[in-house]
Amino acid sequence: xxxxxxxxxxxxxxxPAMRRWRSTRARASALEGRxxxxxxxxxxxxxxxxxxxxxxxxxxxxxxxxxxxxxSAADRCAEVERQRSQLANLYVASRRLLPLRTREEACRxxxxxxxNLVGSEEIAVFEVDGSxxxxxxxxxxVDPASAVLVAPGEGIxxxxxRRIEPYFRQGAALGSDAAAPxxxxxxxxxxxxxxxxxxxxxxVVGVIAVFHLLLQKPELGxxxxxxxEALGTLAAGPFCAGRERCDALEGx
Numbered sequence: 001x002x003x004x005x006x007x008x009x010x011x012x013x014x015x016p017a018m019r020r021w022r023s024t025r026a027r028a029s030a031l032e033g034r035x036x037x038x039x040x041x042x043x044x045x046x047x048x049x050x051x052x053x054x055x056x057x058x059x060x061x062x063x064x065x066x067x068x069x070x071x072s073a074a075d076r077c078a079e080v081e082r083q084r085s086q087l088a089n090l091y092v093a094s095r096r097l098l099p100l101r102t103r104e105e106a107c108r109x110x111x112x113x114x115x116n117l118v119g120s121e122e123i124a125v126f127e128v129d130g131s132x133x134x135x136x137x138x139x140x141x142v143d144p145a146s147a148v149l150v151a152p153g154e155g156i157x158x159x160x161x162r163r164i165e166p167y168f169r170q171g172a173a174l175g176s177d178a179a180a181p182x183x184x185x186x187x188x189x190x191x192x193x194x195x196x197x198x199x200x201x202x203x204v205v206g207v208i209a210v211f212h213l214l215l216q217k218p219e220l221g222x223x224x225x226x227x228x229e230a231l232g233t234l235a236a237g238p239f240c241a242g243r244e245r246c247d248a249l250e251g252x
Contacts, residue, residue, distance in 0.1 A: 100238035107138035119217035146186040200236040
């Protein structure tokens with residue numbers, strides 16, 4: 001607008017109106033400038049947000065990998081601890097059993113080991129002759145009259161002796177009776193938690209039957225099973241009570 005035109009407009013509008021118009025134009029220009037600055041800032045923030053999201057995704061992936069590695073390490077630690085406990089139990093059992101020279105000592109050692117390391121005070125030890133028949137030679141916490149002679153191949157004890165493989169009960173553990181803990185209890189096949197063959201030179205010379213567990217023992221775990229199977233080998237030597245007894249069993 002030319003100066004003459006502006007002067008003419010000022011004359012028509014008057015000075016106050018002209019000041020208001022100029023002020024409005026100045027504010028509009030300032031708002032337009034602010035709008036452009038905000039738009040630039042919004043674009044910058046958008047780019048920053050994109051970078052933050054990518055960084056967050058990378059951090060989530062790293063956290064996931066770290067959690068997986070931690071879980072794997074925890075599993076390895078648990079396995080190492082299980083193996084350590086297994087070796088410790090086997091060491092205790094071997095130190096206790098290997099020096100023994102009689103069947104009676106072996107049976108008493110088995111009672112102590114199973115009570116303290118497995119968690120049962122009810123066991124019966126069977127002798128197996130050359131025909132595969134089994135008879136009770138020691139019983140602890142169990143009435144021996146309830147664990148009678150087992151015919152070859154019959155019942156849990158007979159099957160374990162014939163197949164030369166252990167038996168472990170499936171399902172919940174059987175807890176010992178709280179009343180009269182010192183009284184021997186009548187137990188049958190339904191009460192057997194585990195049955196382990198005593199083996200020497202690939203022959204079964206005896207069988208260990210484990211009945212109800214202690215009340216605080218929820219179940220037989222992998223360590224218990226490993227230890228019981230190891231006892232079947234460790235206790236066989238002293239259970240035979242010398243080479244003469246093994247030869248007599250083999251020739252029966």
